[in-house]
Amino acid sequence: MADAAPRILALAEHALSRPFPLRVRAWDGSEAGPAGAPTLVLRHRRALRRLLWRPGELGLTRAWVAGDLAVDGDLYDALDRLSGVVWERGEPDVPAARSGVAAARRALDLLRDRANYRLAGEILSLAGPGLPPAPPPEEVRRRTGIAHTRRRDQAAIAHHYDVGNDFYALVLGPSMVYSCAVWPDEGTTLEQAQAAKLDLVCRKLGLREGQRLLDVGCGWGSMVLHAVEHYGVRATGITLSVEQAAFARERVAEAGLADRIDIRVQDYRDVADGPYDAVSSIGMAEHVGSEKYLEYARTLYALLRPGGRLLNHQIARRPLRDEEAYRIDEFIDRYVFPDGELAPVGATVSRLEEAGFEVRDVEALREHYARTLRAWVANLEAHWQEAARATSPGRARVWRLYMAASALSFERNRIGVNQVLAVRTDPDGASGMPRTRTAWLS
Template identity: 70%
Template structure:
């Protein structure tokens, strides 16, 4: 097994048909690849077995979560370089390279290389997936029990862990940064940017004292806290996470706002209140799913009084030619957001309009999410030992990979995020919006 790194580099380049852009360090301490490039550290031969049994993204993700592989050097640069090995361009969207790799391995001239890979990998037994992975789910998507289970997997990993990553704001969605931060200068903090995002939403909704606000997917209560404290509204926040609800109630009580803010563990499909003056849904609609989105839009429309506004803040993907063939990335589905689905912004706008809403404004804030994610990654890395103690090393590794990869996806325009402001107009057609709304003062 001497010079495992050199043999792996040669094999990978023969199969992929392109030079490796990263350096490899193998378990035998051998190294190969371009000097000065980020180094993919293969700590255990088990990583190769993971790739043999699950070529592509899921095999690499399992190896990463289990600690079989690591990166030495700039993680963002390494992920950017490795993306070309995991994905290939096909038509109008990137597709997993797994099929291309399997086709290459079937070629006669590659078979000897494949046999060598089997020898390097060791025992031909599929390794057990890391404990942090969600197993395949059964039954219909987006039923109430299945959605609650999926939300619990993502959010009930410990409030203290999230506090390390998110910072004091406890806001788990895209912050709103100023032009100086976009240009690379450090002027505002993450806390400033999250406060500005919450305030922007309140202004877009035109909140006024005494109004009633519903926050769908309220997380740890930051939106309802800000709206009640700064705008004098009465608010209801709903979440499916027991841990989120417990901390949100504690924060509200400590702020002296328990008489104006209510937190419920409740699904949006279970709300039967009197109409609300405004609804915010921030980073929640990604969990709804294509099959249920019309129901989601109809439910929010019914919960608004005439003249009421909805602010729907949602991650979007690029449209593809064959929408029926779209699937969530395996790593995201198995480790991060079980059953989550992204939609193009055009479909989201169309479905809100189908429900009866008038869409009045769409603001794309893609670059803001990249900045936010990089801040969260920095928080995690700066508190790595504590994060591992609070959860597990595997879970912390999931989050580091997920957030860094997502930051790159936003930067490269593979995904985006949009704030869609919609209104339930009155019978007269009056939307109650100012003629020039972009200053968001009324």
């Protein structure tokens, strides 16, 4: 008899002590759960084995990436419904009593509880015999050594960005900008919104013809191309991604700007040809790490002339009362941004000030990033087969889950994104900046 789904649903509700918010469909064709809800599809009993051998977020992630687990229906709705039982509620430092990890541990405790022996036996029979399934090939293998050395940072960047320029072109669209866009109105397209963001950065930096711009983490070259074409600067873009650099150089050559734009595969710590008039760092500082952030800020400060400006565009997390309790998200660390770290915007401002900068402006763009991510997910879903061929089906599944979940996190104010404008004043304290925000944005 096909009854795997009801049995799985019973386990889930017993573990969570509440109704499970999704419908469940199992590999034997059985279904159970609320009618009309998105359906959690267990395509293979291997999904349960992954959870039994690695309870919590990592087991779920491995099942998703491997294709053993899927969602039939609106992915955003499914993730939103799960947020009440997977994501933490209440104050940031409240124990994760309702988290997915806690729920999975409770489920595993069933195996040691004689009162639940029968139910535990059913789950073991559903999962089937066998050793733990191997992690999907898209997972970062165990790392050794100190985080954020030059070699380890390069490996982390390669994992995230060197997965195929064709894949990113399908997801990002013609703009090839992989950071939060700025949406002036409802009728704005993704490409227009990214152009608006690049122009906003240029205006905040006060770029003028003949100035030197350094773009740290230049991606596929969109920022330096925009700044040179529209503001007449000379630009240097640095990245640790070999594939990004090759793509950016091709774009620069096609635009006939090779004499004004230099694209380098280079660590920010190795740049030694300052001073620059302006530095942009857009979506790069998340890779720096808290232990290295002051070094990063001091390095950029030293590369600027007096009066030079820094525009730091960075994702931020909510602060914790006990900052030592912060842990890097396991899914993000293993599959998306190895060694990546988020900091509260207040900590970012403090480090920049400690390095010598005067912080002049902070602008939150949280809602803009949610809309940007939804546009990227729509691109990925519209070109799913092409995207899977351009990288791997597992990698495409990683990016779909990561971007959809991130969109909801921005919408629910679990994370944010901010542009911080700072200046290196001259020895007498002069900033060279207009006195009002309106003036320097005009």
